Amino acid sequence: MIKIATIGTSKIVEQFIDAAIKSGSFKVSCCYSRDKAKARDLINKYSIYAVATNKFETIIDESDAVYIASPNGLHYEQAKYFLLQQKHVLLEKPLTLDYKQAVELSEIAIKNKVIFMEAYKTIHLPQFKYLIDFTKTHQPFMMNLNLNRITSRINNLKNGVIDNIFDYNLGRGSTYDMLVYPVELSVSLFGKVQSVKALGQKLENNSGLNDIVILKHECGVLVNITCSKVTNGIIQNEILSDSITLTFTDAINIKDIKIYLSDDNDNPKEIDYETDDNNLVYELAVFSKMINDNDFTLRDNLMNISLEALHTLNRIELDQRR
Template sequence: MIRLGVIGTNWITDRFISAALSTGEYQLNAVYSRSLETAALFAKKYDSVECFDSLEGMAKSDVIDAVYIASPNSFHAPQAMQFIQYGKHVIGEKPLASNIIEVQDLIAEAQENNVVLFEAMKAVYTPNFFAMQKALPKLGKLRKVYLSYCQYSSRYQKYLDGENPNTFNPAFSNGSLMDIGIYPLSTAIALFGEPNSMTAQGTLLDSGVDAHGTLVLHYQDFDVTIAHSKVSDGVIPSELQGEQGTLLVDFVSECHGVKLHRRDEPVLDLTVEQDENAMRYEAEVFAQLVANKTVDHQGLIRSQIVSAIITQAREIIGVRFPADVI
């Protein structure tokens, strides 16, 4: 049983706690917030939870084995580092860190301290992701992949109204690539590995973060086009095209449905049943890694490739974060 602490008192933390508890592998023991009152208010729906307003206090306490980090993006790496150095396992919300240097530093520190570091990327752990992966050989020689995730941010109107919400503020390492594009990008890397090269385009807001953009990953004989946006909604499925057939994937961030279209054959629905809360599967994988003390795992390779691509893409389109200054 993993004794879990959480950083963050928002809806995504609640959703992860629900997913983690449903696996039977966790008990919630601690909640951190900058305000003890806020932590207590959040924790009151759970039993026997200790509340902290000191990160160091929770990191060095003996009431937790692992921490789930769901703070603003720019805080992910420094908070993860603090808990790693106190010997705690870390599951960090995506993105794991602001840039590739931070990711590499975290991995080195986790391995030095013999703890599990894990990026919470639900898209690549769902049953329907594996259904998609299993179906790839049925497509024949792969030629074109289009992965789309575009979601109008609930905070965009605040930005348009002249406010400065965290989600559009470079001080918090935000933007479309970091918050939205990372889902289809992680899916592509999980399916196909590191590309030979990459091109990137993005449209910047006055705040300095990207509103939307496109990545193209170039492999030996096919390419992957990734569309992402925080200022518009996408409704089309993602598509993987081969010489013998095409896969359609609904809502690539959770893989809600997978359909195989092979030439001159009936459409085959490959969708399998999966938990309504897709975070359950990443929670299960993290618990297995902790139980097996698997410090060096495949997810870290993917996280490094993804972070390196995003760091390079931001350089191309001109998105700079304070965290990038070394």
């Protein structure tokens, strides 16, 4: 069983611990928080036998792997520390805020022969295969993605309180906290991005509120993305070819997949599938398999997707400034 430590005490960490317990492949051995009492509360909530700590040195002694869910701006230094200590690292999205830093982390992982993986859950979901199969079979030429979800910090934002997500050095708002999902989905389906056109609405500190992006992939596919952290949207997502269209809701969790023929839009085919209530179990299954099998080929393939997505986010941010 792989001993894994967690960094952070947010809801996603709670979901992760639940998934780790379900997986049977991981033992949560250590929980880190700058406030040690919060780490202890997390351990007590899930009745696990683990060490509460506010020191990274303790994590080194207590774990084989580390799950990092700290603010985006801390990812680089924390992941680098543990990779250099030859620990496997599962790092929340985005890998870092800077492409060159992420490349450096991947190079350290390769040199130290450890698994380094971004916690981008979408491509590990069972239903993601239907999107892949559709793109291979029907050669789509365009995709529309909409991810508009109002932040739980909206009242703070309206009152001028800048939380970590909207701090430029720690989160950078919608452009990195939310847009990463549709951008990485686009890269996962269609490969490298050839060109980027982007507009955004920002806070005074340049953190994103709303993003509108058009990507052209090297394969020729055009992707239109609308993303927001300050409003809730209702328009679904679609992948379009000349005679058939696939639609789905929720660009993160891929729900309600339907296939429409162009001459029969009233009778879509609905795709049936089953998923676990906690869908983090699927990315954890991949992470544990890579560790147990020393599957560096899969590590590198997944890392290439993550790096291309981050590179694209950096290009989007640059284009929005022009």
